[in-house]
Structure formats: C-alpha cells, structure tokens
Amino acid sequence: MKKLATLISAAVVSVSFSATVMAQDTIAMVVSTLNNPFFVTMKEGAEAKAKTLGYKLIVLDSQNDPSKELANIEDLTVRGVKAILINPTDSDAVSNAIRMANRANIPVITLDRGASRGKVVSHIASDNVAGGEMAGQYISDTIGANAKVIQLEGIAGTSAARERGQGFMNAVGKNKMNLLASQPADFDRTKGLNVMENMLAANPDVQAVFAQNDEMALGALRAVQASGKDVLIVGFDGTKDGIAAVNRGILGATIAQQPALIGALGVETADRVLKGLPVEKNIAVPLQVITKS
Known part of the structure; x- marks a missing residue:
C-alpha cells in the first residue's frame, strides 16, 4: 500500500x-x-x-x-x-x-x-498612415489633377481605419483631389458592395475609390461593374484575392501588407x-x- x-x-x-x-x-x-x-x-x-x-x-x-x-x-x-x-x-x-x-x-x-x-x-x-498616402498618391498620379474620389472606411474605432483614413486625407489635400463622400463599410466585402451601390447613385461622376481594405475594394468592384462605369479602385492589404484582381486588370492597385x-x-x-x-x-x-x- x-x-x-x-x-x-x-x-x-x-x-x-x-x-x-x-x-x-x-x-x-x-x-x-x-x-x-x-x-x-x-x-x-x-x-x-x-x-x-x-x-x-x-x-x-x-x-x-x-x-x-x-x-x-x-x-x-x-x-x-x-x-x-x-x-x-x-x-x-x-x-x-x-x-x-x-x-x-x-x-x-x-x-x-x-x-x-x-x-x-x-x-x-x-505604417497605415503611409499606406493611405500611397493609395491617394497612386490615384492622383493615375487620374490627374482634381480627381473626384470616394473613400470606403473600415470599422470605426480601429487604429487601422483611423490611420489609413488620415494618410489618404493627407494625399487628398496635397494633390487637391475632390473627396465626394466617405462612409464606413466595416472592412466587409458585402457591405462594401452595398455602400458602393448607394454612393455611386449619389455621386455618378466619381472617378476613383479608395477602399481601406481589399475586401471592401472587391465589394466596390462588383458595384462598379454592375453600373457599367469606369472607376479606378484601390484597395489595401495585398490579399490573394486583391492581388489576383489587380493582375486581371479589374482592380487598379492594392497597398500590400505582409x-x-x-x-x-x-x-x-x-x-x-x-x-x-x-x-x-x-x-x-x-x-x-x-x-x-
């Protein structure tokens, strides 16, 4: 025992x-x-x-x-x-x-x-601020002076959304772009589609869109394709889907993170x-x- x-x-x-x-x-x-x-x-x-x-x-x-x-x-x-x-x-x-x-x-x-x-x-x-600036600069370089742009924002309260937006707005001011509208779509593809549909209807003369992540960019892309408009779209993150869309020539660019x-x-x-x-x-x-x- x-x-x-x-x-x-x-x-x-x-x-x-x-x-x-x-x-x-x-x-x-x-x-x-x-x-x-x-x-x-x-x-x-x-x-x-x-x-x-x-x-x-x-x-x-x-x-x-x-x-x-x-x-x-x-x-x-x-x-x-x-x-x-x-x-x-x-x-x-x-x-x-x-x-x-x-x-x-x-x-x-x-x-x-x-x-x-x-x-x-x-x-x-x-550096999300730098990334937002890179996106804005790319749009300005591609479209030219006084580009009419829309921004799809990420989840309010996240540092990523705040900083990417800050960087993009820096570029908007520096390059004298016209910001027509800026609304949250919560980093979500479906919300990106829905928000973009409404924004296109309200801003038919938009020339470019900055989406604060690739998921929203891909949602916005569907809305733009359905409208038949020619709108430059720039995403952020460099996801596989985002890069594939860039290589197919349907997404203008993505700011690639790692x-x-x-x-x-x-x-x-x-x-x-x-x-x-x-x-x-x-x-x-x-x-x-x-x-x-």
Missing part, C-alpha cells in the same frame, strides 16, 4: 510538471475575425513560426465582437498561456481585455491594430520577451503598391 501511494504521488508530480512545461511552451493569438483572408494569412504565418520555434500556439476568433474578445482573453488567462498576440476588434474596446492580461502578468503584443490603453510590450503593424510576416514577427517577439530579451516598442512591416505587372 505504501509503495502504491508513492507511485500515485510520483504520478501526480509528473502530471503537474508536464502541465507546467506545456503552459511554458504555449502562447496564444486572438484574432478579430477569421472571416477575412488577411487575418487567416496572419494566423498561418504565426503558426509556421511557432512550429519552427517549438511553441504550441492557441488561436481564438473574436468574430468582430469585443465581448467575445474579452471572453477569449479571460479563457487564456485561466489556461495560463505565457504570452498573448492580439489583433483587436476595436482599439478602444480591447483595453479591458489587455488590462485583464496585464493583471495576470501575461505579456501582450498587438498585431495590425493598436490599443488605446493597457500595457502592450510591442505593436507590430504596417500579413504572414506580421504573424511571424508576433511569435518571434513573444519568444524574445519570454527569454528576457529586449524588443522594439513598435515594429514596422514594409508596404508596397501592387499594380498589374
């Missing part, structure tokens, strides 16, 4: 030790939505890097819902993950989730979209943090204008 008790005790210790080791090797990624090719590619980049570095990666989908996002973070604090990569649904609303992770002493790294409050060890993203690299850098940064190595507060990922080759 004494020998059996000793064996049971050893087994319990072994299980406890194994669970601790697993927790040490586990990091998490919380994505605003996996119903968007850009974030799917970001996830894939993170998964590949986690495999290379020997981490177990948990990926949770917030379904564009801040309350779901908060529940995801709460779940991860209970699981005892060692670092959290988060792509916020909303830069303001995510603050409560980040503070929850802060209280649990779990380092947080934001991807693509920043957070208004809470302690974040590093933010990894493209989502897989953003995900991979997130995991690399988490690895450095967990090893006690210094990391940059802001890590910029290069952008480029993709046009038909």
